[in-house]
Amino acid sequence: MNIDKIKKEFPIFNDKVQNHDLVYLDSANSSQKPLVVVDRIYDFYTKEFSNVGRSVHYLAVAATNLYENTRTSVQKYINAKDKDEIVFTKGATEAINLVASTFGQKYLKEGDEVLVTELEHHSNYVPWHYLRKSKGVKIEFAEVDEDGDISIDEIKRKITDKTKIIAITHLSNVTGAILPIKEIVDLAHSKGIPVLVDGCQSAPHIKLDMQDLDCDFYAISCHKMYGPTGLGVLYAKKKWLEDLPPYQGGGGMIGWVKKNDIGYGELPNKYEAGTMATAQVIAFNESIKFLNKIGISNIENHENQLLKYGEEILRKNNSVKLIGNPRKKGGVLSFTIDGIHPHDIATILDEDGVAIRAGHHCCQILHDKLGLPASARASLGVYNTKEDLDKLDYSINKCKKIFDL
Amino acid sequence: MNIDKIKKEFPIFNDKVQNHDLVYLDSANSSQKPLVVVDRIYDFYTKEFSNVGRSVHYLAVAATNLYENTRTSVQKYINAKDKDEIVFTKGATEAINLVASTFGQKYLKEGDEVLVTELEHHSNYVPWHYLRKSKGVKIEFAEVDEDGDISIDEIKRKITDKTKIIAITHLSNVTGAILPIKEIVDLAHSKGIPVLVDGCQSAPHIKLDMQDLDCDFYAISCHKMYGPTGLGVLYAKKKWLEDLPPYQGGGGMIGWVKKNDIGYGELPNKYEAGTMATAQVIAFNESIKFLNKIGISNIENHENQLLKYGEEILRKNNSVKLIGNPRKKGGVLSFTIDGIHPHDIATILDEDGVAIRAGHHCCQILHDKLGLPASARASLGVYNTKEDLDKLDYSINKCKKIFDL
Amino acid sequence: MNLKELYQEIILDHGKNPRNLGKAENFNKDAKGHNPLCGDKVHVYLKLDENKKIEEVSFEGQGCAISMASASIMTDLIRGKEENEVKEIVEDFLNMIKEAPELKSKNLKDDEKTKLMCLSGVKQYPMRVKCATLSWHTLTTAIDKTQDEIDKENSYNGY
Amino acid sequence: MNLKELYQEIILDHGKNPRNLGKAENFNKDAKGHNPLCGDKVHVYLKLDENKKIEEVSFEGQGCAISMASASIMTDLIRGKEENEVKEIVEDFLNMIKEAPELKSKNLKDDEKTKLMCLSGVKQYPMRVKCATLSWHTLTTAIDKTQDEIDKENSYNGY
Ligand SMILES: Cc1ncc(COP(=O)(O)O)c(C=O)c1O
Ligand SMILES: Cc1ncc(COP(=O)(O)O)c(C=O)c1O
16 A cells, blocks of 8 residues: 555645645544545536436436436445435534434434433534433433543443433544444344444544444545535435435425425435535545545555554653543544643644644533543544654654743 | 626536537526636645634634635625624525524424415425424415416415514526515514525525615525535524524534533534535635626626527417516526427437426426426526527427427 | 437327326226426326236326326236236336346237337436336336225325 | 744743632622633633722633733733723734734833733734633623623523
């Protein structure tokens, strides 16, 4: 696996940013885009543009086919059983809102429990909070252990007779913990509880297999997968998509419309109201092809090696404290430095062209638990190298010098 | 105003499509994109990409500024009072769903009435239908007259003590009727009723002034405004955005987060949950600049002239029946031909490179009322010419020949 | 693409003057089909005799030349055939429209095949395939309907 | 951009050893400020005497060097000044951070201006402007608070 070659496929690394080579360590936030994806958007808009599924003219037919091709690619990428189980959304956030809203509407009532974890991103907490407000549903939190991990035992402890759904991250965007989803789903299903998985951080980095995981819902964010912004995927088992009420209403999702009643369309149309993100969906096919070309297990290996290397050098660096030491970990290096606030770290690193993120990373519950107002996070993508991590280390030392540590 | 020059700004017209010059008469469905917009997307992804508002590094700061610049441009384009009144959504459909859901939640109860019209697109009916199902709200329809128009008197007739909101199109995507929104808003406000306007078809074609119209909500679809797919705008008066509950929940829209409760962020963040369509928002600024450069009143004039010309030649064409003859009309030519189904028309026209739309155009209520299962629709954009309409006429005659009319 | 292949004489004729149009008198099975994207509708009526032979068949509908012609030709063709034969013909037809170069069914006579092949022009028009197949899918629905479903429907009128 | 300008000696010093940190004993006005995107928090306590002069001021908070230094310098600077003078200073400071090249307030002595200008390095770091201004906005909120609002708050604890 030739990272230099792969890196060259990303135009952003070919130019200097602010007179520096860009050391991009913010992929958990959003990944950079390979040229093939950007080119596809360009070509589609300049040569082939049409809206999807509504007109019978040539361009519309072609666009509709391209759009549906991406659905098939996504299906294959995550090994879903049926292409109708792939719903395109605005993002992972919308995907989770869709499930919380429709599942909540149909199945949740006062006193029912939703089990989430302390690792959850706000996008996998706020939508459930709405049901607390509107229906009196209770939200229970599986707690992280001292390693920033969640064990299957903790899940077991928190499941009660009232647990109606489990909403859980696959890979924590702060501690990097990879949770044992398959075991959790097994456990949950043995009690008749469906499971929604927030797969934002896992989808670009580890192999996914919906039929093996057997989860009920899986939310994906395309812009973290080397794809365009404004696009996400909800995977849901067909039985749920057939069973749950529709989410947004509008053009394209109807079956028939009368003044006194409305019938809804078949899958997957039922959940794709209005003009969709046509160009983005079509371009996302190139992201999938890009991932497939390299091979997700190669990506996983590469990022694992980098992660180990990064942990090694940061552990050696005095006053740097790594956050989380989970059993299984993905490419996220969150840390603090005693005496320097994460924002100051990020600003000083940025001056060297090293882009990381500082803050609570939309995980305030977790930061409260860890007793941290904020943390610094370096996160990995397929284009990162050991040199990037060396530069990170170098710039951290610069921070320490400025702050006289 | 030099249409040839303007047309050259749209790369799609520079190549043959299916060995024909493209005669694109489907802009009411979605418009073609000028090169500046596509280039902006390209440059952003290849040189400047970062997520918005979350990281403190250079690229993130720059992206955030660009993102907010578009908000200001939209504000100016529609003359809204405050930039925080501009909310970016997935599309107009989401914008309307947002209002129906949040307004419905807070203000609607059993027996309350929502007043829509028979002209409405499904996107401005289905979201209200949900409230009928969930809350027992009633939906009343202002009826079209024989000209496919809605008069202020008809609105007056349909308002009752129970009317809690009016949701109405500005410009019908079938009959082309431009409704007297300002008068309707005046009337509604005199009775304390807020008004949501579906501005999908008006925004790219006629001058908008939110402060003058004084409506409460206005929904816009960017892909019909020479902008990217997957993006819409909700304009809402600040008092509403402050007053209504949030819509989707997730990252970026929170104020503070605790295990037992959540506070929401300030405007406009409150309504922009999750990673937004960053690249699309940034590129949409170029669409606004493009519209401003030509000048919306020039566009309006140009399209009006074309519309008159189109009506003239189609009226002369035997067996073509135009749909709708409203007092004020925008650039939409819907028609039927006795003895040829609209789908057959569209297919035959397509063979000549003439792209129109056939079907119910997401307006089934209206088609039921008109007694039509479907219609054919040629709709105009800034790049259209009289020659385009001549070709339309020519190809219609070819249809007639094939069908022996 | 080729308009002449799509709009052959026989299609235009059946499109303009559909055979077997109207509600059947004594039908014992029926089904409605609908394409929500374009608004095409069809209602197929069947009268099966005690041997599951199609004694009478007709349809009501609104649609383009392709869909009307397809329904017209279909109804002409299945009258007198047995339920199982018809199901086999439907499958054969759908295969042909989707990808197969020709019809293979032993339950179709050569002149019937020729007639049906007039609809094959639609292959080159993906958006129009649904027009050609709607009535065929609806026919299958009607045949597969159980007495239970029929009873239930009689008390509801969806669209 | 220039890190040295941003992290001047005085900023680092105030950042590391903030003055006036802690909850005031006998405050009569206070307010909490919060930046939801980054998690910075500040709580400003004021004791105003009968002439609306700021007798005592302190703050509690979590944040970066910039925000801690800004709060520290601010609190040092406003002690002993009158409410109206302070409001004018806040405005002057916010203007300077936003765009004005210098401070203009007559209520600031020259050495006070020099101290405050140490925060001007933040101008070149748009994402950090909020760090520098959070405590100042919070100060304004505290000053503007009515007795009614104070009473109401005592029964609720938002964050
Ligand atoms: C009048 C009208 N309203 C609403 C919509 C829905 O807009 P979108 O599909 O962009 O969400 C459209 C376009 O499809 C429209 O023409
Ligand atoms: C773990 C996790 N969940 C959910 C999200 C939300 O995804 P999006 O912002 O693309 O909707 C993110 C990314 O921001 C994330 O990292």
